[in-house]
Amino acid sequence: MRTLVRNGRVASEGRVEATDLLLEEGRVSAVGRRGLGPVDRVVDASDCFVLPGLVDFHVHVADRIGRFELADDYESGTRVAVKNGVTTLCTFVTQGSGESLGDALRTVHSRAEGKCHVDVAWHLTPTRFEPADWQEMEELVRAGHRTFKLYTTYRGAGLFSDQARLEELFRRLGPLGVRFLLHCEDDALLESVDSSALDLSRASSHARLRPEAAEVASVEALLDLAQRCAVPLHVVHVSTVAAAERIRAARERQDVTCETCPQYLWLDEGWLDRPDGHRWLCSPPLRGERARFRELAREGVFDLLATDHCAFRKADKDDWDGKDIRTVANGLPGVGGLLHHAWKLWGDNPDRAAAEVSLLLSRNPAARLGLDSRKGALRPGHDADVVVLDPNGPERPVRGTESDAYDAFPGFTSTLALRHVLVHGETVVTDGGLVDGGVRRGQFHPHHD
Ligand SMILES: [Zn+2]
Incomplete structure (x- = not known):
């Protein structure tokens, strides 16, 4: 089957060009307007970005x-991902107590099997470090798992790694090609906050319990450690101006990337002051100074934007006694809003928005994942994952999830209309809706048997 995507403005790897795409066997086979030969199917992208x-x-x-x-x-x-242009979703495997990391991965694969409308990749979080665990980690790396997610907080949940543990991971797995994703909040600094001075029934106390200084201190320590161990570092969900500026300065001397999330761009800590402010509880917390933070995004400080999508049902989010904010389910929905919230950073200049989105939401995350030979660009040989986007559709609400969760961005709207979304060359979404209820042809990365 030869599919021609015709008459669009193709935005890929930061450039925008009026051209056509030929797709064959699930891959892009040609880019251009001449000599493409006969085709079986045409996808019209007039007035759209591709x-x-x-x-x-x-x-x-x-x-x-x-x-x-x-x-x-x-x-x-x-489903909500693909309806909003996301064709690769990265999620997590965390080793539970009493199981190996490989067992945890197999459990997660069985949960995902046959359900995925898009491709899925997993970041791995080891939590046990016996000799057999190290051996298995090395096997998983050799099998293609190259991203490990670690935490400098969440001691109670068993996720915390101290500096010595991180150094051991960096020194043993770094030479094998692993990239390290770090949740940076300095646990000792969080522990030192005097909660007796806070009114814990108020959601705004969450921001005092997890202060900006904890992120900054942890980022500084991790930059230093990663540089000494000469390993690539990726800092997840940066929320503070100060940490973002530290990372920008460090780029001169080491391989460091970072992400932020739409909630840190567009929501400030004022949302926590509402009577229902607990519904905006996430970690790191919402912060002040958001106009400056958006400026940093436009200046290119963040290599990628990601959502930290973590949706809880309404009843679960509201399930607390009103006395201690630390008992509230911690996370916000987001994956459905990623494209819309990112685009808005350059909303008055659609060509620029499309170019930036092609980098921050496609090329750069694909590269950090190690999938850049197949994802992140529209060039011959790459997977035919293609988004045909009309920037001038009807205005509609932005929704992070279609599940029964409170939306984090009430009142936020978008005119971006998803005319077509193709996964491996197959049309999965047309005019914002799933084709045939969804074909669920998502693949796992790395491939497994
Ligand atoms: Zn997360």
């Missing part, structure tokens, strides 16, 4: 976090 499929680098689905099951499983999570 983008490489988007990658959400940071999503939580089909998992239990604290007391609650997440609202989205692989089906609903990848």
Whole structure:
């Protein structure tokens, strides 16, 4: 089957050009307007941008976090993703107590099997470090798992790694090609906050319990450690101006990338002051100074934007006693809003928005994932994951999830209309809706048997 995507403005790898795409056997086979030969099918992209499929680098689905099951499983999570242009979703495998990391990965694969509308990749979080665990980690790396996610906080949940542990991971796995994703909040600094001075019934106390200084201190320590160990570092969900500026300065001397999320661009800590402010609880917390933060995004400080999608059902988000904000389910929905919230940063200049989105939501996350020979660009040989986007559709609400969760961005709207979304050359979405209820042809990366 030869499919021609015709008459669009193709935005790929930061450039925008009026041209056509030929797709064959699930791959892009040619870019241009001459000599493409006969085709079986035409996708009309008139008045539209044509983008490489988007990658959400940071999503939580089909998992239990604290007391609650997440609202989205692989089906609903990848459904709202693909309806909004995301064709690769990166989520997490965390080693549970009493299981190996490989067992945890197999469990997650079985949860995802047959449910995914888009491709899925997993970042791995080891939590046990016996000799057999190290051996298995090395096997998983050799099998193609190259991104490990680690935490400098969440001691109670068993996720915390101290500096010595991180150094051991960096020194043993770094030479094998692993890239390290770090959640940076300095646990000792969080522990030192005097909670007796706070009114814990108020959601705004959450921001005092997890102060900006904890992120900055942890980022500084990790930059230093990663440089000494000569390993690539990726800092997830940067929320503070100061940490972002530290990372920008460090780029001169080491391989460091970072992400931020739409909630840190567009929502400020004022949302926590509402009577229902607990519904905006996420970690790191919402902060002040957001106009400056958006400026940093436009200046290119963030290599990629990702959502940290972590949707809880309404009843679960509201399930607390009103006395201690620390008992509230911690996370916000987001994957459905990624494209819309990113685009808005350059909303008065559609060509620029399309070019930036092709980098921040596609090429750069694909590269950090190690999938840049197949994803992140519309060039011959790459997967035919293609988004045909009309920037001038009807105005509609932006929704992070289709599940029964409170939306984090009430009142936010978008005119971006998803005319077509193709995954491996197959049309999965037309005019914003799933074709045939969804074909669920998403692949796993790395491939497994
Ligand atoms: Zn997360």
